[in-house]
Amino acid sequence: MEAAKQQKGPCYLCGFETSKAYMGRHLLAQHCEADDRQECCLIKIEDENGEYWLFVDIPLSSTLSVLDKFLREVWLECCGHASAFRPQRSYNEEYRMNCRIGSFPLGTVIEYEYDFGSTTTLTVTFVGNIYREKQKIAVRVLARNHPYQFKCERCGKQAAWIDAAEWPGVMYCGACAKKVGDDGYLLPVVNSPRMGVCGYCGEFDKFGYKGIKKAKK
Numbered sequence: 001m002e003a004a005k006q007q008k009g010p011c012y013l014c015g016f017e018t019s020k021a022y023m024g025r026h027l028l029a030q031h032c033e034a035d036d037r038q039e040c041c042l043i044k045i046e047d048e049n050g051e052y053w054l055f056v057d058i059p060l061s062s063t064l065s066v067l068d069k070f071l072r073e074v075w076l077e078c079c080g081h082a083s084a085f086r087p088q089r090s091y092n093e094e095y096r097m098n099c100r101i102g103s104f105p106l107g108t109v110i111e112y113e114y115d116f117g118s119t120t121t122l123t124v125t126f127v128g129n130i131y132r133e134k135q136k137i138a139v140r141v142l143a144r145n146h147p148y149q150f151k152c153e154r155c156g157k158q159a160a161w162i163d164a165a166e167w168p169g170v171m172y173c174g175a176c177a178k179k180v181g182d183d184g185y186l187l188p189v190v191n192s193p194r195m196g197v198c199g200y201c202g203e204f205d206k207f208g209y210k211g212i213k214k215a216k217k
């Protein structure tokens with residue numbers, strides 16, 4: 001598995017494609033006002049290497065437990081491991097899950113860990129305030145990196161599977177995976193920092209980018 005160049009991603013609200021570095025500014029400049037104002041925090045979530053990234057909005061009145069549930073759904077959940085939000089570089093302190101999103105000053109960066117064995121560590125940045133139309137869901141995905149493309153170790157075609165028996169895992173396309181055979185460690189290639197870890201199989205693209213629907217007239 002070779003490290004890929006950091007992927008750009010689309011803004012889910014207008015389709016604009018840009019880098020992680022610029023996306024926060026785009027969202028604050030273009031999508032921070034709404035008539036039916038629900039006050040939210042714009043939050044950036046990244047993995048340790050900064051390769052996988054998400055921007056979401058979440059009401060200031062929501063709690064860390066709501067964000068925890070979302071992170072499990074979009075990137076992490078394999079078998080119900082424990083998780084915690086912590087101050088940066090702190091190993092024994094943790095924030096209570098009922099902490100309100102609005103209690104963190106803008107600019108704060110905190111850490112999140114899922115699974116204290118094969119840990120996936122994320123950083124969560126409170127980027128800015130945003131107003132949105134009232135939403136049914138608490139956490140709304142605003143932008144996300146495009147999936148990375150990996151090459152099959154044997155034939156060079158696009159990989160669909162990762163054999164996680166070794167670390168880093170060996171990547172295979174569908175045909176080669178069949179030839180090699182499933183040793184019980186074959187996991188799908190997914191758009192998540194937990195790809196190839198424990199039994200992680202992905203979120204079935206529930207939060208994938210579907211493109212921009214044209215407004216009805």
Ligand SMILES: [Zn+2]
Pocket residue numbers: 011012013014015016026027030031
């Ligand atoms: Zn946009």
Ligand SMILES: [Zn+2]
Pocket residue numbers: 078079080081198199200
């Ligand atoms: Zn697991």
Ligand SMILES: [Zn+2]
Pocket residue numbers: 152153154155156157172173174175176177
């Ligand atoms: Zn192949």
